[in-house]
Amino acid sequence: MMELILASASPRRQALLNDLGFTCTVLPQDIDECPLPAEKPEKLVKRLALAKAKAALATLSETDHRLVLGSDTIVVCDEQILGKPKHKADGLAMLKLLSGRTHQVLTAVALLSNFKQAETMSATKVSFTTLSEAEIEAYWESGEPLGKAGAYAVQGLGAMFVNEIHGSYSGVVGLPKFETVNLFTTFGVDIKAILQNQ
DSSP, X not given: OEEEEEOOOOHHHHHHHHXXXXXXXXXXXXXXXXXXXXXXXHHHHHHHHHHHHHHHHTTSOTTOOOEEEEEEEEEEETTEEEOSOSSHHHHHHHHHHHTTSEEEEEEEEEEEOSSOEEEXXXXXXXXXXXXXXXXXXXXXXXXXXXXXXXXXXXXXXXXXXXXEEESOHHHHHTXXXXXXXXXXXXXXXXXXXXXXXX
16 A cells, blocks of 8 residues: 555545545644634635644655645535534534535635645535534534544435535545545556555
8 A cells, every 4th residue: 555644634535535444543733723814715725734734744854755635624604614623512504504504614624745735626516405503513412523523424314414415525525535546646656556555
């Protein structure tokens, strides 16, 4: 398998990269994820993905030629940026906002080496069914919304609420596979090599 530095603690991103034939050294970075004043969602998610990758790259020696991948996911509804819920009230408010609505999930990916950088982003529309107060409460109590952008996991119990997706399913999970593979090809990684690693 090809070796890669993953500047994220997300087990979902690691699993998606494993699916593509990469083995990851996990090197999460603690960066400030607060939006800048008047910062648009697309700018924010790209900035955070790149910042994570740059911070991880800075910890490597000049002789370490592994690629570094940083990624960030945010949920946007009514022009509100929904990150990870800070507490129960925050999570319940997010789920109430998403109930019966269509929102957007943006996932940015930055791939860096000591000599090059490339970036991409996926934008996916996700439609939720209408949720009752009891369903929202029960979902929060399951523990799944914690640590998830928008307070839900499409690959888990949250799938029960999703009636339609337009775009990248894996992007909603945390890493858009199609766009990420295209990033790797700009660094000379052959799709044939990825396929042979399966």
